[in-house]
Structure formats: structure tokens, C-alpha cells
Amino acid sequence: METQADISREIAELRGSGGPQPRLDYPPYRSSVLRHPTKDLTLVDPEGVELWAPCFSSRDVAADEADLTIQRAGEPLGERMVVTGRVVDGQGRPVRRQLVEIWQANASGRYWHQRDQHPAPLDPNFVGAGRCLTDDNGVYRFQTIKPGPYPWRNHLNAWRPAHIHFSLFGTDFTQRLVTQMYFPGDPLFDLDPIYQSITDQKARDLLLATYDHELTTPEYSLGYRWDIVLGGTHRTPTEEEGQP
16 A cells, blocks of 8 residues: 555656646546546437436425535534535626535544445434525525545545535536535645645635635634636636546
8 A cells, every 4th residue: 555655756746747627547546547537538419418407496406405504303513614605607607596516524524425434423413415506696505514534545544635525517417517625724635636636736726615704603603605617717627527
């Protein structure tokens, strides 16, 4: 098994060698070597694909699905937070009625999933998944608990920085984008091959939420703001475009 020193050396050698999107095959991220696409893209009939397009409206997504702190009988443990932002296109125009889904670990760094056997507390009052639709200004908003870091066995003593997964659907299944939002100042950034697979620092910075004191509720929850750009030179890095 590779040591952290081996991973750090590989990251240093690869840093700056890519572009604004994650690399398809990034050796420090071990599973990407086996899982990244190696075949040419297959063209599909767009009309045929659109016959199976998803369609979401306020009738399909309830308002309380955006509050991850009220989904069980009791209140989850951890640091309450609100994360909000705008979903815009490359010209800064709002993307309205966009389905935004999130999933995350709990405050102890454990997912509500049977395959997650990390020996951290499993909060019975926190499922860690929610969704909402953007409004007329392209704004989404979630109330949740700040996730904790967790080990992931990529290499010796490997830990993921705290993050929230985001999924956005377009007008058909081929337009789904998946990415991750991180928190500023995390000491694990330089040690995380997934974060470092985006070798351009300016692009990595686009994945960082910003603390917003005006969004913070006194004596209740902290506020973070994070915008998602779907096109153009400042588009948000996504897993669909390279990261397995």
C-alpha cells in the first residue's frame, strides 16, 4: 500500500499538469486508474434519449425535502448550517426549476449506507440526503449538518476532507452533472487525491463554499454560499467530465 509520502510526491509531480476539470486517470486516486473511460464516446439518438427525460416540478419535490434536519423523529447531532447559492449558465443567467440533490456524511463522517462500516457513530436522526428545485433566480437552499471527514482506504491513513455531494439534472438523463462542495481552510486538501485531481488551483477554488455571516442565524446555524456555473470558462468542475 502506498504511504502518504508516496501520494504527496505523486500529487506534487502532477500538480499543474492538467486543466480546469479533473483528470480522467489520476494515479494518486487509485480507483480512477481502473475506472476511467478508455473507449471512444458512443453517439446516441438525442430524440430517443429525450423520450426518457426526467420531468420535475413542485408537485414532485416537497419543500421540506431541502431540510435534512427534520427528516427523522429527533434532531440530528452536529453543527447546523445552511448552504445556498445560484445555479447559472456560462453567461450568468439563472437556471430555473433545476433539480438539485445533495448527499453527505453525518457530523461524525459516516454515511447512511450499509457499505459504510467506518467505526464512527451512525446518527439515527440524520439520513444525509435532500433535494430541492431552484427558484426563478436560480437559487437553491438547504438546511443541514456540517459533515465530518472520513477514511477511505485509498492509501495509508487516507482521509477525505469534509464535503457535500451535489447532483444537478438538466432536461434529460444525459445532462446530469455531479460535483462536490468543500469548506474553506480544510487541512486535508493537500493530502486528498480526489480534490487534487483538479490540477488547476483556480478551478479547485471554485469548489469552495464561502462563509456568509449575513446568512448565519444567531444562536442557531452557520451560513455558507456556493454558486454552481454550468458552462463557460468559469464552470464548476464536475465528476461527469473526468472524475470517476
